[in-house]
Amino acid sequence: MSAASLSALARSYRGERVLTMVVGLLALLAAAATTAVGLGWFGPYRAARPVIDPIAVDWVGRHQLVSRVVAIAVGVLLLVLGLIVLVRALRPESQPDLALDHTVGTGLLVTAGAIAEAIRVDAEQVEGVGRARARMVGDRANPALRLSLWLREGSDVKAVWQELDAKVLSRARESLGVAALPTAVRMELAAARRRRVH
Amino acid sequence: MRVLVRVVGALLAIGVAVCGALLAIEVAWSWAQKGDATLFVAWPRWRAWLEGQSWNSTAVRVTAGILAATGLVLVIIAATARRRDILLQDPATEVSVTTSPASLARIVGQRVRAEDNVSGASVIATATRVRVRASSRLSSEEELRPRLLAVVKATVDGLPLVTTPRITVVVNSPRDRR
Numbered sequence: 001m002s003a004a005s006l007s008a009l010a011r012s013y014r015g016e017r018v019l020t021m022v023v024g025l026l027a028l029l030a031a032a033a034t035t036a037v038g039l040g041w042f043g044p045y046r047a048a049r050p051v052i053d054p055i056a057v058d059w060v061g062r063h064q065l066v067s068r069v070v071a072i073a074v075g076v077l078l079l080v081l082g083l084i085v086l087v088r089a090l091r092p093e094s095q096p097d098l099a100l101d102h103t104v105g106t107g108l109l110v111t112a113g114a115i116a117e118a119i120r121v122d123a124e125q126v127e128g129v130g131r132a133r134a135r136m137v138g139d140r141a142n143p144a145l146r147l148s149l150w151l152r153e154g155s156d157v158k159a160v161w162q163e164l165d166a167k168v169l170s171r172a173r174e175s176l177g178v179a180a181l182p183t184a185v186r187m188e189l190a191a192a193r194r195r196r197v198h
Numbered sequence: 199m200r201v202l203v204r205v206v207g208a209l210l211a212i213g214v215a216v217c218g219a220l221l222a223i224e225v226a227w228s229w230a231q232k233g234d235a236t237l238f239v240a241w242p243r244w245r246a247w248l249e250g251q252s253w254n255s256t257a258v259r260v261t262a263g264i265l266a267a268t269g270l271v272l273v274i275i276a277a278t279a280r281r282r283d284i285l286l287q288d289p290a291t292e293v294s295v296t297t298s299p300a301s302l303a304r305i306v307g308q309r310v311r312a313e314d315n316v317s318g319a320s321v322i323a324t325a326t327r328v329r330v331r332a333s334s335r336l337s338s339e340e341e342l343r344p345r346l347l348a349v350v351k352a353t354v355d356g357l358p359l360v361t362t363p364r365i366t367v368v369v370n371s372p373r374d375r376r
Contacts, residue, residue, distance in 0.1 A: 004292065005288075005292050005293055005294040006294045008294075009281075009283065009294060009296055010281065010283075013200060013203060013204050013207070013279070015207065016203055016204050016206070016207020016208060016210075016211070017203050017207065017276050017279055018276075019207050019210050019211060019214070020203055020206050020207050020210060020272050020275055020276040021272070021273060021276035021277070023210050023214075023269075023272055024268075024269045024270070024271070024272025024273035024274075024275075024276060025269065025273060026269070027265050027266070027268055027269030027272065028265075028266055028269035028270060028273065029269075030262075030265060030269075031262040031263070031265040031266035031269060032266065034253070034258060034259075034261075034262040034265075035259065035262045035263075035266075037253045038253040038254040038255075038258060038259055038262070039254070040254065046253065047252070047253045047254040048252050048253070048254060049252060049253060050248070050249050050250065050251060050252055051248045051249075051251045051252070051253060051258060052245055052248045052249045068225055068226075068229050071221060071222070071225040072221075072222045072225050072226055074218070074221065074222075075217075075218045075219065075220070075221030075222025075223070075225065076218065076222050077218065078214050078215065078217060078218025078219075078221070079214075079215050079218035079219045079222065080218075081214060081215075081218070082211045082212065082213070082214035082215025082216070082217075082218060083211075083215050085207065085208075085210075085211035085214075086208060086211035086212060086215060089204060089207055089208040089211060090208065153308065157305075157356065157357050157358070158356060158357070158358055161286065161287075161289055161295060161358055162289060164289055164293075164295075165289040165290040165293055169290070169293060180291075180292045181292065182292045182293075183292065183293045183294070184293075184294050184295075184296070185293065185294065185295040185296070186283075186295075186296055186297070186298075187286070187295060187296070187297045187301065188297070188298060188301050189297055189301035189302065189304060189305045190301065190304045190305045190308055191301075191304075
């Protein structure tokens with residue numbers, strides 16, 4: 001089990017998930033702290049003081065330069081962080097072409113669509129596979145393949161699983177002349193055949 | 199939930215970016231204008247209102263409650279948005295194979311329904327557990343259950359799963375109610 005083939009299984013949504021978790025936790029913590037102060041856990045006088053405390057305002061007034069610089073820095077940091085997560089979330093998943101020859105001038109590039117189509121057709125020839133879909137994922141430096149298979153009802157999963165590497169993937173590697181092509185296979189078992197209404 | 203976390207995550211990213219930009223702009227603006235000058239946000243009014251509120255006032259408590267609820271929802275969304283794919287063994291190095299829980303449930307369900315005297319079955323499958331509820335009119339649980347267990351076990355063993363799920367079979371039969 002390699003990291004490259006595992007990460008090709010599905011598009012990563014780590015950034016969005018971490019951001020959602022962090023914002024949620026911060027909101028919970030802030031709410032808990034506010035409630036704790038309001039209930040008088042930090043002293044009954046503290047609970048009755050205004051939310052914008054004169055002592056804090058006084059401190060900020062005495063350290064005006066530091067406060068302003070820190071506030072602006074935090075603002076810029078949040079802006080950059082938000083934009084990074086947003087751009088990564090909205091960017092379509094890349095479909096890298098495969099560079100077989102890196103020589104400048106005579107480089108050879110196989111387009112992602114061509115590889116995916118060839119592998120899809122090959123995969124659909126395997127006994128028991130009803131439908132297949134292939135797609136290149138990752139980036140130029142680390143290309144990987146994502147292969148989705150819909151197995152027919154009653155097909156032998158183990159046979160398909162064995163034949164997949166022996167025939168389809170090894171052939172793809174051979175014809176492309178690459179030593180390794182990290183591949184993630186998603187199998188849907190006993191998928192109902194699509195029926196057409198006449 | 200994965201779609202939800204992606205949408206929520208993108209919206210939060212916009213929110214964080216906008217808040218950061220406003221904070222930087224407002225602070226820089228009031229610094230340059232020397233005083234309570236505002237550009238987009240009427241923060242002196244907010245400050246005046248907050249100065250009139252104590253920590254134990256109702257408004258602050260209600261706000262904290264809303265904030266806690268929102269935070270809890272976000273945490274739940276983030277925590278439940280995990281992949282439930284079932285890993286199969288790798289047929290070769292650099293090749294990972296998964297299947298969906300629905301697939302496993304489907305394949306087990308088909309085998310169970312194909313057995314004699316089974317009138318219906320529902321299956322819930324995860325990577326670690328397969329639960330089968332079968333109903334039968336003609337056989338009692340005692341008769342049918344060992345047979346179904348063997349069938350489900352054979353089906354699961356026939357798949358190159360990484361972790362062998364625990365199997366539970368329950369049979370509903372009117373014969374048992376008599």
